[in-house]
Amino acid sequence: xxxxxxxxxxxxxxxxxxxxxxxxxxxxxxxxxxxxxxxxxxxxxxxxxxxxxxxxxxxxxxxxxxxxxxxxxxxxxxxxxxxxxxxxxxxxxxxxxxxxxxxxxxxxxxxxxxxxxxxxxxxxxxxxxxxxxxxxxxxxxxxxxxxxxxxxxxxxxxxxxxxxxxxxxxxxxxxxxxxxxxxxxxxxxxxxxxxxxxxxxxxxxxxxxxxxxxxxxxxxxxxxxxxxxxxxxxxxxxxxxxxxxxxxxxxxxxxxxxxxxxxxxxxxxxxxxxxxxxxxxxxxxxxxxxxxxxxxxxxxxxxxxxxxxxxxxxxxxxxxxxxxxxxxxxxxxxxxxxxxxxxxxxxxxxxxxxxxxxxxxxxxxxxxxxxxxxxxxxxxxxxxxxxxxxxxxxxxxxxxxxxxxxxxxxxxxxxxxxxxxxxxxxxxxxxxxxxxxxxxxxxxxxxxxxxxxxxxxxxxxxxxxxxxxxxxxxxxxxxxxxxxxxxxxxxxxxxxxxxxxxxxxxxxxxxxxxxxxxxxxxxxxxxxxxxxxxxxxxxxxxxxxxxxxxxxxxxxxxxxxxxxxxxxxxxxxxxxxxxxxxxxxxxxxxxxxxxxxxxxxxxxxxxxxxxxxxxxxxxxxxxxxxxxxxxxxxxxxxxxxxxxxxxxxxxxxxxxxxxxxxxxxxxxxxxxxxxxxxxxxxxxxxxxxxxxxxxxxxxxxxxxxxxxxxxxxxxxxxxxxxxxxxxxxxxxxxxx
Numbered sequence: 052x053x054x055x056x057x058x059x060x061x062x063x064x065x066x067x068x069x070x071x072x073x074x075x076x077x078x079x080x081x082x083x084x085x086x087x088x089x090x091x092x093x094x095x096x097x098x099x100x101x102x103x104x105x106x107x108x109x110x111x112x113x114x115x116x117x118x119x120x121x122x123x124x125x126x127x128x129x130x131x132x133x134x135x136x137x138x139x140x141x142x143x144x145x146x147x148x149x150x151x152x153x154x155x156x157x158x159x160x161x162x163x164x165x166x167x168x169x170x171x172x173x174x175x176x177x178x179x180x181x182x183x184x185x186x187x188x189x190x191x192x193x194x195x196x197x198x199x200x201x202x203x204x205x206x207x208x209x210x211x212x213x214x215x216x217x218x219x220x221x222x223x224x225x226x227x228x229x230x231x232x233x234x235x236x237x238x239x240x241x242x243x244x245x246x247x248x249x250x251x252x253x254x255x256x257x258x259x260x261x262x263x264x265x266x267x268x269x270x271x272x273x274x275x276x277x278x279x280x281x282x283x284x285x286x287x288x289x290x291x292x293x294x295x296x297x298x299x300x301x302x303x304x305x306x307x308x309x310x311x312x313x314x315x316x317x318x319x320x321x322x323x324x325x326x327x328x329x330x331x332x333x334x335x336x337x338x339x340x341x342x343x344x345x346x347x348x349x350x351x352x353x354x355x356x357x358x359x360x361x362x363x364x365x366x367x368x369x370x371x372x373x374x375x376x377x378x379x380x381x382x383x384x385x386x387x388x389x390x391x392x393x394x395x396x397x398x399x400x401x402x403x404x405x406x407x408x409x410x411x412x413x414x415x416x417x418x419x420x421x422x423x424x425x426x427x428x429x430x431x432x433x434x435x436x437x438x439x440x441x442x443x444x445x446x447x448x449x450x451x452x453x454x455x456x457x458x459x460x461x462x463x464x465x466x467x468x469x470x471x472x473x474x475x476x477x478x479x480x481x482x483x484x485x486x487x488x489x490x491x492x493x494x495x496x497x498x499x500x501x502x503x504x505x506x507x508x509x510x511x512x513x514x515x516x517x518x519x520x521x522x523x524x525x526x527x528x529x530x531x532x533x534x535x536x537x538x539x540x541x542x543x544x545x546x547x548x549x550x551x552x553x554x555x556x557x558x559x560x561x562x563x564x565x566x567x568x569x570x571x572x573x574x575x576x577x578x579x580x581x582x583x584x585x586x587x588x589x590x591x592x593x594x595x596x597x598x599x600x601x602x603x604x605x606x607x608x609x610x611x612x613x614x615x616x617x618x619x620x621x622x623x624x625x626x627x628x629x630x631x632x633x634x635x636x637x638x639x640x641x642x643x644x645x646x647x648x649x650x651x652x653x654x655x656x657x658x659x660x661x662x663x664x665x666x667x668x669x670x671x672x673x674x675x676x677x678x679x680x681x682x683x684x685x686x687x688x689x690x691x692x693x694x695x696x697x698x699x700x701x702x703x704x705x706x707x708x709x710x711x712x713x714x715x716x717x718x719x720x721x722x723x724x725x726x727x728x729x730x731x732x733x734x735x736x737x738x739x740x741x742x743x744x745x746x747x748x749x750x751x752x753x754x755x756x757x758x759x760x761x762x763x764x765x766x767x768x769x770x771x772x773x774x775x776x777x778x779x780x781x782x783x784x785x786x787x
Contacts, residue, residue, distance in 0.1 A: 078116075080110070081107060081110060081111060081114075081116065081119045084103055084104075084106060084107040084110070084119075085107055085119060085122050085123070085126075087103055088100050088103040088104040088107060088123070088126045089126060091103060092126055092129055092130055092133075095133070097130045097133060097134055100126060100130045101127060101130050101131075104123045104126040104127045104130065105123075105127070107119060107122070107123040107126075108120060108123035108124060108127070111123055117150050117153050117154055118150075118154060120146075120150050121147055121150035121151060121154060121159060124143040124144075124146040124147045124150065125143075125147050125162070125166065127139075127140075127143040128140045128141075128143035128144040128147060128166055128170075129166075131143065132169070132170055137170060137173075137174070140170055141167075141170055144163070144166045144167050144170060145167075147162075147163045147166060148160075148163040148164075148167065151163040157191055157192075157194075157195045157197070158197075158200075160191060161188045161191050161192060161197070161200050161204075164184045164185070164187045164188035164191070165184070165185070165188050165203065165204070165207065167181070167184040168181045168182070168183075168184035168185040168188065168207060168211075169181070169207070171184060172185070172207075172211040172214075175215070178211065178215055181211060182208055182211055182212075185204050185207045185208045185211070186204075186208070188200065188203070188204040188207075189201060189204035189205065189208070192204055198231065201231070202228055202231050202240060205224040205225070205227055205228040205231075206224075206225075206228055206240070206243055206244065206247065208221075208224045209221045209222075209224040209225035209228060209247055210247060212224070213225075213247060213250050213251060213254070216254070218251055218254050218255065221247075221251060222251060225244070225247055225248060225251060228244050228247075229244055229248060238271050238274070238275040238277065239275075239277060239280070241267075241268075241271050242268045242271040242272055242275075242277055242280050242284065243268075243280065245264045245265070245267040245268035245271070246264070246265070246268040246280065246283070246284050246287070248260075248261075248264040249261045249262070249263075249264035249265035249268060249287065249288070249291070250287055252264060253265075253287070253290070253291050253294070258291060258294065258295050261291050262291060262292075262295070265284065265287065265288040265291060266288075268280075268284045268288075269284055269285060269288055269304075269307075272284050272285075272311070278311055278314045281307075281308070281311030281314075282308045282309070282311040282312035283308075284308075285304045285305070285307040285308035285311065286304075286305065286308040288304045288308075289301045289302070289304035289305040289308060292304055427676075431454070431767075432767040435454050480614075481524070481525040481528060481614050481615070482525050482527070483523050483524055483525055483638070484523065484524075484525070484526055485521050485522070485523055485640040485641075486521065486522060486523075486524065486526040486640075487520060487521055487522075488514075488515065488518060488522055488553065488565065489514045489515070489516075489520075489553075491526060491529070491530065492512060492514060492533075492551065492553060493512070493514075495530065495533050495534060495537060495551075496510055496512050496537075496551065498534070499537055499538070499541060502538075502541050503541070503549075506541060506544065506545045506546070507545065507546045508541065508544055508545070508546065508547055508548065508549055509547075509548050509549070510548075510549045510550075510551065511548060511549070511550045511551070512551050513550065513551070513552040513553070513554075514553055515553040515554050515555050515565060517555040517558070518553075518555045518558070518563045518565060519563055519639045519640065521639075521640035521641060522563060522565075522637040522638065522639065522640055523637060523638040523639070523640045524615075524635070524637040524638070525614075525615075528611050528614065528615075529615075529635070531607065531608075531611060532608050532611050532612065532633075533551075533567070533569070535604040535605065535607060535608045536569040536608060536631050537549070537551065537569055538604065539569075539604055539605065539631075540569055540570075540571040540573065540629070540631075543571065543573040543574045543575075543629070544571045544572065544573030544574075544628075545573070547571060547572045547573055547628075548571065548572050549569070549570070549571045550568070550569070550570040550571070551568075551569055552566075552567070552568040552569075552570070553565055553566065553567055553568075554566040554568075556634060557636075560639070561638060561639055562636050562637065562638055562639060563636070563637055563639055564634060564635070564636045564637075565634065565635055565636075565637060566632065566633075566634050567632060567633055567634070567635070568630060568631070568632040569630070569631045569632075570628065570629070570630040570631075571628050571629055571630075572627065572628035573628055573629065574625070574626065574628075575623050575624050575625040575626050575627050575628050575629055576621070576623040576625065576629055577625045581621055581623060584605050585605050585606055585609050585619075586606065605619075612633055612635075615635045616636075617633050617634055617635050618633065619631060619632075619633050620632045620633060665691050666689070666690050666691060666711050667690070667691045667692075667693060667708075667709065667710050667711060668685055668690050668691070668692055668693070668710060668711060668712045668713070668714060669692075669693045669694075669695065669701065669704055669705065669708075669710045669712070669713045669714070670682060670685070670692055670693070670694050670695075670714045671695055671696070671697075671698065671700075671701040671713065671714065671715045671716055671719070671724065671727070672694075672696065672714075672716040672719075672743060673696045673697065673716060673719045673720060674716075675696075677716070677743075677766070678694050678696070681714060681743070682694060684770060684773065685777075688774065693708075693710070696719075697719055697720065697721045697722075698719055698721055698722035698723065698724060698726060698727030698730075699721055699722060699727070701713065701715065701727050701731075702727055702730045702731055705731050705735060705738065706731075706734060706735075710738065711738075711739075711781060711782065712738065712739045712740075712741065712777070712780065712781060713731070713738060713739070713740045713741070714741050714743050714764070715727060715728055715740050715741065715742055715743060715760065716743045716744070717742050717743065717744040717746065717751065717755070718744070718746070724742065724743075724760075725754060725755065725758040725760075726758075728740050728758045728759045728760050729758050729759060731759070732759040736759075737782075739761045739762075739780040739781065739782070740759065740760050740761055741760065741761060741762045741763070741764055741776060741777070741780060742755050742760045742762070742763045742764065743764055743766060744763065744764075744765060744766065745765070745766040745767075761780050762776050762779070762780050763776075764776050
């Protein structure tokens with residue numbers, strides 16, 4: 052609605068002075084093209100409007116006439132915008148802005164700003180950009196003291212805010228427009244202002260005020276026969292009457308709206324086309340007359356020329372025919388090329404769809420194979436850890452350590468390959484949550500204690516004390532980054548030092564920017580290899596056999612930092628050491644008691660946590676090896692463990708026996724662990740049920756929690772983390 056109204060203003064502005072001064076024949080021809088194009092557009096004949104506007108743009112460009120180039124692109128922009136082809140409309144509106152700046156006339160520039168404001172304000176994703184262009188129009192109108200343009204800009208801004216139900220901001224501009232109303236004797240503006248005021252008060256549920264303004268607008272519409280705005284005014288007025296319970300009057304207003312809408316394509320548009328066509332015909336007649344005069348002179352000259360000149364004419368005709376044939380063949384070849392290009396585009400789309408299908412299949416394959424590999428690895432790692440604690444097998448300790456190392460290495464490879472696949476498939480997103488930075492750093496350092504002692508290294512931890520105690524960010528992804536970097540330092544350093552540092556570099560009320568640095572004095576990295584190490588599956592030689600990597604750690608670090616809008620920096624010299632650093636900006640969280648710290652205290656003193664008495668846990672798993680591993684690990688902490696291998700049996704046991712906790716495998720034959728948990732929740736909503744799964748939890752996390760499970764343990768798991776989850780979810784009465 053807005054764009055039609057202001058297009059009328061555009062036509063009025065440019066048409067008013069078409070022949071106000073002496074113009075050349077070429078200018079009059081351009082004027083004719085402009086007027087006929089405008090008339091076609093005003094009559095919604097977009098095909099003709101576009102064709103004539105393109106001809107106008109071509110001739111104006113050829114004559115280097117910026118004014119008519121501006122006008123041609125304006126009509127093209129309006130045409131494509133009416134056809135909802137906003138991409139082409141925006142392209143032409145940008146040309147309009149460029150030419151307006153060249154013309155150095157504030158009126159043209161304000162019209163360009165208004166066009167861009169119209170197209171951006173109609174898209175909910177670019178509303179603010181549209182309002183910004185309206186403000187450019189408003190600011191320029193104020194600077195040049197053009198009241199009409201000031202009012203237009205304010206109406207547009209208010210209209211946009213009302214369309215998007217931001218009534219408070221709309222009133223700021225609408226009220227100023229109403230104040231200016233008395234300064235203008237303009238029925239169209241008066242109707243628009245009162246129409247918008249009616250919508251504003253209807254939204255504020257002040258129906259009396261709304262009715263007053265709608266009736267003012269409707270009166271002007273009827274008096275002045277304002278067809279374009281009439282349909283909209285009566286349509287909104289009917290909604291108000293219906294809302295006020297005046298159903299008969301609402302129906303009459305709706306009929307009025309339909310009547311105005313039916314008149315849009317009638318007499319006024321036809322009259323404009325007739326006027327423009329007449330003007331175009333005059334220009335065509337003058338041009339034809341000039342051509343005829345020149346042709347007559349040419350013919351008179353031919354009669355007077357000799358026979359030799361006649362031969363020249365014949366030769367020229369033959370050359371012209373040859374050129375026409377060549378042009379025809381070129382055009383035919385061009386059509387063939389266009390057809391081939393179309394076919395290639397279809398092939399490209401098919402190839403793209405096939406690539407997307409293969410990507411989905413690859414993702415599904417990695418997810419499935421990771422689950423199938425993790426399940427037996429759970430038994431291997433778990434049983435190996437139990438056997439390593441058996442004093443009677445001390446003589447096999449080295450063999451068991453080698454076995455566990457191989458299983459851990461395979462698990463790390465599976466996790467890293469799956470992680471890379473998810474990042475390449477854009478399936479990985481950050482999940483912000485509150486966490487304590489210093490506690491996280493201490494936890495990471497503690498996890499490398501065994502490797503540190505094995506390599507006889509010293510870790511120096513320098514914590515950031517100035518940052519907020521709690522930050523908000525993806526703690527899991529940050530841990531992955533730091534674990535990979537610290538592990539890399541461990542791998543290439545023996546009998547050396549490793550420095551881990553965090554530092555607050557920038558702080559505000561809402562955010563904190565933290566600098567992370569991991570430095571070692573190990574073997575260092577050559578200039579040639581500093582680029583290589585960030586490629587997938589690339590590995591440098593390390594003397595530390597016990598800490599061989601998969602070659603995916605640093606590529607994962609690099610890609611994870613992209614999710615944090617950060618990047619990895621490396622300074623290294625061979626034989627001296629390496630320094631990896633990066634910076635991440637976190638939101639500040641509220642100060643709370645650190646849950647992980649409390650849980651760590653529980654786990655570090657497990658023997659004193661459990662109160663006296665029998666503590667029974669039900670383990671539900673269809674894999675017998677997994678049953679044995681889980682049972683033995685729990686029995687090490689004096690739990691009494693019951694086993695069952697299917698969901699139906701699990702439900703009946705929980706119903707008929709008393710358990711402090713249930714460890715539930717997610718995938719089982721019969722009914723799944725998720726379905727079994729839902730059935731348990733029907734009669735017992737308080738018993739903790741923990742999911743045991745070898746699947747990627749990102750894929751099923753939401754489904755797990757919706758089914759009523761309290762927490763998740765991923766197989767194969769770290770024993771300390773396993774106990775941490777168990778004791779975190781035990782009922783408080785169990786903890787002493």
